Amino acid sequence: MGNTKERILAASAELFRRNGYTGTGLKQIVSEASAPFGSLYHFFPGGKEQLAEEVIRTSGMEYAKLFDLLIAPAPDLVTGLEQAFAAAAVTLRETDYADACPIATVALEVASTNDTLRRATADVFGAWISTGTAAFTRFGLTEDASRRLTIAVITSLEGAFVLSRSLRDVEPLAVAGEAAVAMARELAAASGSGR
Amino acid sequence: MGNTKERILAASAELFRRNGYTGTGLKQIVSEASAPFGSLYHFFPGGKEQLAEEVIRTSGMEYAKLFDLLIAPAPDLVTGLEQAFAAAAVTLRETDYADACPIATVALEVASTNDTLRRATADVFGAWISTGTAAFTRFGLTEDASRRLTIAVITSLEGAFVLSRSLRDVEPLAVAGEAAVAMARELAAASGSGR
DNA sequence: GTCTATATCTCGATAGAC
DNA sequence: GTCTATCGAGATATAGAC
Numbered sequence: 001m002g003n004t005k006e007r008i009l010a011a012s013a014e015l016f017r018r019n020g021y022t023g024t025g026l027k028q029i030v031s032e033a034s035a036p037f038g039s040l041y042h043f044f045p046g047g048k049e050q051l052a053e054e055v056i057r058t059s060g061m062e063y064a065k066l067f068d069l070l071i072a073p074a075p076d077l078v079t080g081l082e083q084a085f086a087a088a089a090v091t092l093r094e095t096d097y098a099d100a101c102p103i104a105t106v107a108l109e110v111a112s113t114n115d116t117l118r119r120a121t122a123d124v125f126g127a128w129i130s131t132g133t134a135a136f137t138r139f140g141l142t143e144d145a146s147r148r149l150t151i152a153v154i155t156s157l158e159g160a161f162v163l164s165r166s167l168r169d170v171e172p173l174a175v176a177g178e179a180a181v182a183m184a185r186e187l188a189a190a191s192g193s194g195r
Numbered sequence: 196m197g198n199t200k201e202r203i204l205a206a207s208a209e210l211f212r213r214n215g216y217t218g219t220g221l222k223q224i225v226s227e228a229s230a231p232f233g234s235l236y237h238f239f240p241g242g243k244e245q246l247a248e249e250v251i252r253t254s255g256m257e258y259a260k261l262f263d264l265l266i267a268p269a270p271d272l273v274t275g276l277e278q279a280f281a282a283a284a285v286t287l288r289e290t291d292y293a294d295a296c297p298i299a300t301v302a303l304e305v306a307s308t309n310d311t312l313r314r315a316t317a318d319v320f321g322a323w324i325s326t327g328t329a330a331f332t333r334f335g336l337t338e339d340a341s342r343r344l345t346i347a348v349i350t351s352l353e354g355a356f357v358l359s360r361s362l363r364d365v366e367p368l369a370v371a372g373e374a375a376v377a378m379a380r381e382l383a384a385a386s387g388s389g390r
Numbered sequence: 391g392t393c394t395a396t397a398t399c400t401c402g403a404t405a406g407a408c
Numbered sequence: 409g410t411c412t413a414t415c416g417a418g419a420t421a422t423a424g425a426c
C-alpha cells in the first residue's frame with residue numbers, strides 16, 4: 001500500500017512540474033492524492049514550503065538516475081547524447097508537452113523570491129552536474145571537459161524544454177541536441193588529439 | 196509624463212519576470228506602478244490575462260532588438276555570440292540574478308495551463324527565431340543553418356538562465372556560450388567548405 | 391494518524407461615487 | 409479617467425473530534 005505521504009509527494013511532484021509552485025494549491029494536491037487535508041500538515045508541518053522542498057529534492061534526485069540510465073550504456077559519447085535528447089523528445093510528445101524537467105518551472109519561480117527553495121533547486125542541479133561529470137569521464141574526457149559538457153547538456157535540455165513546451169514542437173529539442181553534440185565532438189577531438 | 200497604462204505595463208513586466216504569472220498579484224502591480232486599482236481594469240478590461248498577454252508581447256518584442264543590437268554589428272559569428280553571452284552574464288550579475296529572460300518563467304507556468312498566454316509566448320519565441328535567422332544569414336550561413344543556430348542560441352541562453360539563476364553563478368552561461376559557439380563553428384565550416 | 395470544520399487572509403474582479 | 413469599498417472565491421493554515 002503506497003502510504004499517504006508518498007501519494008502526497010507524487011501528486012505534488014506532478015502538479016508542481018506542470019503548474020508551478022505558486023500555481024498549485026494545497027487543496028488541489030490532497031484532492032489529486034486522495035488524501036485528507038489534515039494529513040498534509042501531519043507529514044509536512046512546515047506547510048507548503050516544506051512539502052515543496054521535499055518534492056524538489058526527491059524528484060530531482062530521481063531524475064539524476066536518467067543520466068546513468070541513458071548515457072552510461074551508450075557505445076560512445078555522441079550516440080549517448082543523441083539517444084538522450086531523442087528520448088526526451090518522445091516523452092515530451094507522449095505527455096502532450098507536459099512532462100519535461102521536474103523542477104525547472106519551480107526553479108525559475110523561486111529563484112528571486114524564496115531562498116530556501118532556491119537552494120533546494122541549486123542542490124539538485126549541483127547533483128546532476130556531479131553525476132553527469134562522472135558519467136562522461138568514462139568516455140575519456142578530462143574532469144574539466146566532462147564538467148563543462150555536462151553543464152552544456154543540462155542547459156541545452158532546459159532551454160529546449162522552455163521553447164518546445166511553448167511552441168508545442170520538438171524541433172528545439174532536436175536542435176539543442178545538435179549543439180550539445182557539437183560541443184562533445186570538440187571536446188573529444190581536443191582530448192583525443194592528446195592536448 | 197509616462198501615463199498610467201505604461202507604468203502598469205512596466206511594473207507588470209518586471210514582476211512577471213521575477214515572480215512569475217501566478218506569483219504576481221494585481222494589487223502588487225498597481226502598488227508598484229503607483230496606480231489606482233480601478234485604472235488597471237479601465238485599461239485592461241480582460242483582467243490579469245489580458246494584461247499578461249500584452250506584457251508578454253511587448254516585452255518580448257522589445258527583447259528581440261537585442262539580437263540585432265548585439266550580434267549584427269560583430270565582426271564575425273563567433274565574436275558576436277561570445278559578446279552576447281558575456282553581456283547576458285554581466286546583466287545577470289548586476290541585477291543579482293533577477294533579470295534574465297522576460298518571459299521564460301511565465302512561459303513554463305502557462306505552457307500546460309493557459310493556452311491564450313501559451314500562444315503569446317510561442318509568438319514571441321517565433322519572432323525571436325525569425326529575427327535571429329535573418330541576422331545570422333548575413334554571416335554567410337544558409338537559411339536552414341541560420342535557423343538552427345538561432346534556435347540553439349536561444350535554447351542555450353534559456354537553459355543557462357535557469358541554472359545560473361538557481362545556482363547564482365554565471366558559469367552555466369559561460370559554458371552554454373561555448374556550446375553555441377561550437378555549433379556555430381561546425382555550421383560555418385560546413386558552409387565555408389562549399390557544401 | 392485520519393479526517394472535518396473552520397479561521398484568517400489574499401486573490402481577482404466589480405460597483406459606483408466622484 | 410480616478411479612486412475606494414467590497415464582493416465571493418480561493419488560498420494557507422489551524423483546531424479538535426475521532
